[in-house]
Amino acid sequence: MRVHGITPNLSFCAYKSRFSEKLEETLAARPEQKTEDILSVDFKDVFYKQMTSENFIGAGFYNKVYKIDDFYVMRLPYHSELDAVSARPGSFYRPLDNQVNRVASNLKCYYGNPVAVFGNVQILKNAIGDNTVVYCKGKNPKMLQFVDKLDYYSNIYLKQYAELPQKAYDNLAHDFKYMNGFRTKNDYTYTYDILNPGNFIKVGDEIRVVDDIDSENAVFYDKNELSTLLSLFFLDIDSIPNSALSPHDIANMHKIFKKCIIAGEHAGLSWNSLTNGILNYTTLLENIKVKASFEQIYSIVKNAGTPEHKDYDQKLDTVLTTFLKAHTMS
Numbered sequence: 001m002r003v004h005g006i007t008p009n010l011s012f013c014a015y016k017s018r019f020s021e022k023l024e025e026t027l028a029a030r031p032e033q034k035t036e037d038i039l040s041v042d043f044k045d046v047f048y049k050q051m052t053s054e055n056f057i058g059a060g061f062y063n064k065v066y067k068i069d070d071f072y073v074m075r076l077p078y079h080s081e082l083d084a085v086s087a088r089p090g091s092f093y094r095p096l097d098n099q100v101n102r103v104a105s106n107l108k109c110y111y112g113n114p115v116a117v118f119g120n121v122q123i124l125k126n127a128i129g130d131n132t133v134v135y136c137k138g139k140n141p142k143m144l145q146f147v148d149k150l151d152y153y154s155n156i157y158l159k160q161y162a163e164l165p166q167k168a169y170d171n172l173a174h175d176f177k178y179m180n181g182f183r184t185k186n187d188y189t190y191t192y193d194i195l196n197p198g199n200f201i202k203v204g205d206e207i208r209v210v211d212d213i214d215s216e217n218a219v220f221y222d223k224n225e226l227s228t229l230l231s232l233f234f235l236d237i238d239s240i241p242n243s244a245l246s247p248h249d250i251a252n253m254h255k256i257f258k259k260c261i262i263a264g265e266h267a268g269l270s271w272n273s274l275t276n277g278i279l280n281y282t283t284l285l286e287n288i289k290v291k292a293s294f295e296q297i298y299s300i301v302k303n304a305g306t307p308e309h310k311d312y313d314q315k316l317d318t319v320l321t322t323f324l325k326a327h328t329m330s
Contacts, residue, residue: 014070014129019046023072023116023123043118050074057128058198065210070129075114075122100213103182103190108171109209110192112199127201127208134160136200136207136232153240154249160202161233162252166313168207169229169263176224177267179213189223190214194232225270227281229260234287242289242329250328253288258320261297265316266307271298292327 019042026039050066057065057073065075104113111127134156179190190213193199199211233256245253264271274281274294281294300323304316 016071017046017069019043020069020072027116040118043121047074047118047121065124067126068123069126071126072115073124073126075124076120099182099184100190103179104213106178107175107209109175109207110213111208112211112213127210128203134202135198136161136202150240150244154245158249158252158256162255164202164207164259165205166259166262168202168205169259170266172207172209173229173260173263173267173269175209176229177269180224191223191228194228200232225272225274226261226264227271227273229264229269230257230274230281230284233257233260234284242286245289250289254290254321254324254328257288257324258317261301261320262313262316265301274298286329288324289329290324290327291329292323297323 019039022039022042046068050068052066055067057067059065059078062078063075064078065073067073101113104110111125114122114124116123136157175192179192183189192209193211193214196211199209201208201210234253242250263269271294285292285294297320300319301316304319305312307313309315
């Protein structure tokens with residue numbers, strides 16, 4: 001992995017360990033071939049070899065993650081080490097064929113689903129490899145001093161997320177819409193955890209999600225709607241006042257905002273809580289220095305036609321640009 005500001009080595013050749021090769025061979029084999037016991041023994045050696053500060057990638061509220069190689073990582077509970085079950089033959093098992101894993105297998109941005117499990121340790125695809133990584137809003141923003149937070153937010157996050165292609169936002173909106181199509185028996189829907197921006201990373205020209213899928217009560221409305229997508233990027237910006245942002249920062253925020261709107265229309269995300277008063281999103285518009293209502297924006301977007309129309313993206317981008325410019329607070 002490369003931290004921001006360092007150019008990746010273009011001659012880099014991705015490294016796949018022997019353990020990862022054997023893991024893939026095991027996953028491709030039929031369960032009755034019983035290759036899992038040998039792999040469980042091998043994993044014990046891999047675990048202790050890779051549990052170093054050099055291989056540490058990061059930690060969330062519940063788990064910590066270590067790199068195995070450029071293709072796989074291991075995730076384990078934050079306050080635990082390798083348990084006895086993980087270290088003995090028979091500890092390996094494939095992810096369960098349940099609804100959560102079936103949903104996860106069809107998501108375009110998701111890298112948090114385990115491909116294999118050893119006791120209390122999950123093996124996941126490496127979402128980072130050797131790429132430059134930019135965290136949504138900043139890595140652990142609450143831990144940064146204000147000056148550092150503003151520098152990251154302005155010069156790294158806003159700039160690079162504004163330059164992402166529309167496809168990156170389309171894929172994220174696709175996942176939101178796809179998860180809305182599934183309900184648990186208690187009428188819950190699956191969601192990404194947008195409250196932790198560290199779950200969302202820019203890798204190359206993609207946005208990737210690296211945490212577990214949550215489930216949220218969906219009795220009143222679809223949890224994954226346009227407001228969810230916009231909230232990820234524009235709500236709770238950790239007390240960065242508008243006065244600290246430059247005109248260039250505001251322009252980049254507007255670019256991200258427009259790409260979210262267009263992606264939402266491509267995926268058919270609901271505008272429900274933005275326009276019916278369920279939630280107050282005045283703050284969201286204030287955060288991007290726009291003095292307007294979502295009812296106004298909704299009207300403009302719906303009058304622009306539908307995504308299947310020719311030049312739809314360009315037309316919608318143009319009308320939104322004009323509107324945002326006219327309603328930007330001085």
